[in-house]
Amino acid sequence: xxxxxxxxxxxxxxxxxxxxxxxxxxxxxxxxxxxxxxxxxxxxxxxxxxxxxxxxxxxxxxxxxxxxxxxxxxxxxxxxxxxxxxxxxxxxxxxxxxxxxxxxxxxxxxxxxxxxxxxxxxxxxxxxxxxxxxxxxxxxxxxxxxxxxxxxxxxxxxxxxxxxxxxxxxxxxxxxxxxxxxxxxxxxxxxxxxxxxxxxxxxxxxxxxxxxxxxxxxxxxxxxxxxxxxxxxxxxxxxxxxxxxxxxxxxxxxxxxxxxxxxxxxx
Amino acid sequence: xxxxxxxxxxxxxxxxxxxxxxxxxxxxxxxxxxxxxxxxxxxxxxxxxxxxxxxxxxxxxxxxxxxxxxxxxxxxxxxxxxxxxxxxxxxxxxxxxxxxxxxxxxxxxxxxxxxxxxxxxxxxxxxxxxxxxxxxxxxxxxxxxxxxxxxxxxxxxxxxxxxxxxxxxxxxxxxxxxxxxxxxxxxxxxxxxxxxxxxxxxxxxxxxxxxxxxxxxxxxxxxxxxxxxxxxxxxxxxxxxxxxxxx
Ligand SMILES: Nc1ncnc2c1ncn2[C@@H]1O[C@H](COP(=O)(O)OP(=O)(O)O)[C@@H](O)[C@H]1O
Ligand SMILES: [Mg+2]
Numbered sequence: 001x002x003x004x005x006x007x008x009x010x011x012x013x014x015x016x017x018x019x020x021x022x023x024x025x026x027x028x029x030x031x032x033x034x035x036x037x038x039x040x041x042x043x044x045x046x047x048x049x050x051x052x053x054x055x056x057x058x059x060x061x062x063x064x065x066x067x068x069x070x071x072x073x074x075x076x077x078x079x080x081x082x083x084x085x086x087x088x089x090x091x092x093x094x095x096x097x098x099x100x101x102x103x104x105x106x107x108x109x110x111x112x113x114x115x116x117x118x119x120x121x122x123x124x125x126x127x128x129x130x131x132x133x134x135x136x137x138x139x140x141x142x143x144x145x146x147x148x149x150x151x152x153x154x155x156x157x158x159x160x161x162x163x164x165x166x167x168x169x170x171x172x173x174x175x176x177x178x179x180x181x182x183x184x185x186x187x188x189x190x191x192x193x194x195x196x197x198x199x200x201x202x203x204x205x206x207x208x209x210x211x212x213x214x215x216x217x218x219x220x221x222x223x224x225x226x227x228x229x230x231x232x233x234x235x236x237x238x239x240x241x242x243x244x245x246x247x248x249x250x251x252x253x254x255x256x257x258x259x260x261x262x263x264x265x266x267x
Numbered sequence: 268x269x270x271x272x273x274x275x276x277x278x279x280x281x282x283x284x285x286x287x288x289x290x291x292x293x294x295x296x297x298x299x300x301x302x303x304x305x306x307x308x309x310x311x312x313x314x315x316x317x318x319x320x321x322x323x324x325x326x327x328x329x330x331x332x333x334x335x336x337x338x339x340x341x342x343x344x345x346x347x348x349x350x351x352x353x354x355x356x357x358x359x360x361x362x363x364x365x366x367x368x369x370x371x372x373x374x375x376x377x378x379x380x381x382x383x384x385x386x387x388x389x390x391x392x393x394x395x396x397x398x399x400x401x402x403x404x405x406x407x408x409x410x411x412x413x414x415x416x417x418x419x420x421x422x423x424x425x426x427x428x429x430x431x432x433x434x435x436x437x438x439x440x441x442x443x444x445x446x447x448x449x450x451x452x453x454x455x456x457x458x459x460x461x462x463x464x465x466x467x468x469x470x471x472x473x474x475x476x477x478x479x480x481x482x483x484x485x486x487x488x489x490x491x492x493x494x495x496x497x498x499x500x501x502x503x504x505x506x507x508x509x510x511x512x513x514x
Contacts, residue, residue, distance in 0.1 A: 163354040166332055170347055171372045171422060185359035 006260075013257030020251045024074055027067030035060060035068035036219045044237045053243040056226075057233060066244050069221035073248075076222070077202045079137045084144025084198055089191070091145065092152025093179045097160050107153075110146045118143030119205050126214045136215055140205055144198045151194050155187040162186075196259035200252055207248065223248045273425040273458040274329065274345070275305040279338035281328050299324050299482040302338070306426060309456040311448075313469035313490075315505065316479030322462045325479070326430045329460070343425025346418075350431035352411035356403035362414050363399035369421040384421060392417045392447060409440035416447065420455075427451075428460045433468060445472055466509040470494055478502050 039059035047054040053062035095103045122139035129135045168182045207224025209215030216222040223244045230240040282298030299321040306312050316322050327333040330347045349355040370381045392413040403411055412432055433441040451457050463469050477487040486499045497503045
């Protein structure tokens, strides 16, 4: 029974993310309008054949903006998660594999970082530096590191005691090779789960930051940015909120379904 | 080191440090102490003792996995076969990858040469090509132990330490693996340190034997000396409980 729901989740998650992926791809290939091109005549125009998702308060085509916003959000999500994954795995592996001072020291730093909400860290970072796309990615990427490193540390700590690690050592494998060639494939379920969860967190954090006005700067579109701009028109032009909102929810839901699958496999 | 010795251990001591809050206090915890012996080329030396007597600890010291606190070890290249083949083989890798890794780590860079050596090794340890694509979990205990032995031999050691290699296997498979070890000794002149808590297994295999108790070698000698004319009370007790008669 449990196995079946797991499989169902996996399939539904893949379908959702596949759909989102195709939509993003369509944005790369073709956008019906310039997502930043204003046309005051169409201000807050309802969905029609010419503008299937309607137009926003500047008369910009919402369909094109959702396409471009999704690309921005995915771009930020993927780059920051990539950064967080590399650093988090590296730190987690080092802390887990080498007990003692390295671990103790790094762990205390992680604990401090962990105690501060990651969004707050990102906020501080972005208020010190300007909110360029690169800085947003850096801020989000670093904010992922502590939780990622903590989870990977636990896994590497467990694996370190396994006999196959001693065997690898005996055969003369270097520490780096033991960590990333011998051990890493054995912690794949957790690794993938970490990535999926981090991606969700990054997308949500990006939305939150845009909402607070420190994320992606106008006129550039991101899903979070659009949601924050749309809130003033929630009753007069609900389609403005609904379309970017739906895309975002479907994407987050898709990642959730997959990461659930991962943790089930883990248990 | 004498010409024909592959390993010479002198006055070896080791103790597991008891650690609390990261601080290490020497001299506490279980240990082995003042162990001396040597193994000749092509010799099978048995090491028996009840579990917890420090056999595996001694093996790991010789293999270089533990740093002895005292004494010296002169040795040729040492490889080891572990009791629990299930945890000793990386569960995420295929048998083929594991065998190749052994060659890669001993510096065989050419892929074709590695393939060829693995093919020969499969014959030697009586495994089939089809096993190469399998994960260790898809093999029987006996097959996994053969994989371990193959991995060890591919690294071309002078001394093979077999730490209770058959204790987890059933009797018929035990016999096959022991037969394989004998064959390897004969064909390769491989020296083997064979560790077991079972005196019967050791008797069938070794040329000479050491008895270990609480981290010390209490008796050592040729097979006949030890099994037919045990000198210490402890050895007699072990023989008795294993159901072996002596004169
Ligand atoms: N990693 C370790 N840390 C501390 N004590 C250990 C460790 N491994 C084994 N010991 C202890 O050392 C003693 C000898 O163990 P071991 O060498 O495994 O014995 P054997 O192989 O003869 O059964 C035992 O008392 C065991 O509890
Ligand atoms: Mg043991």
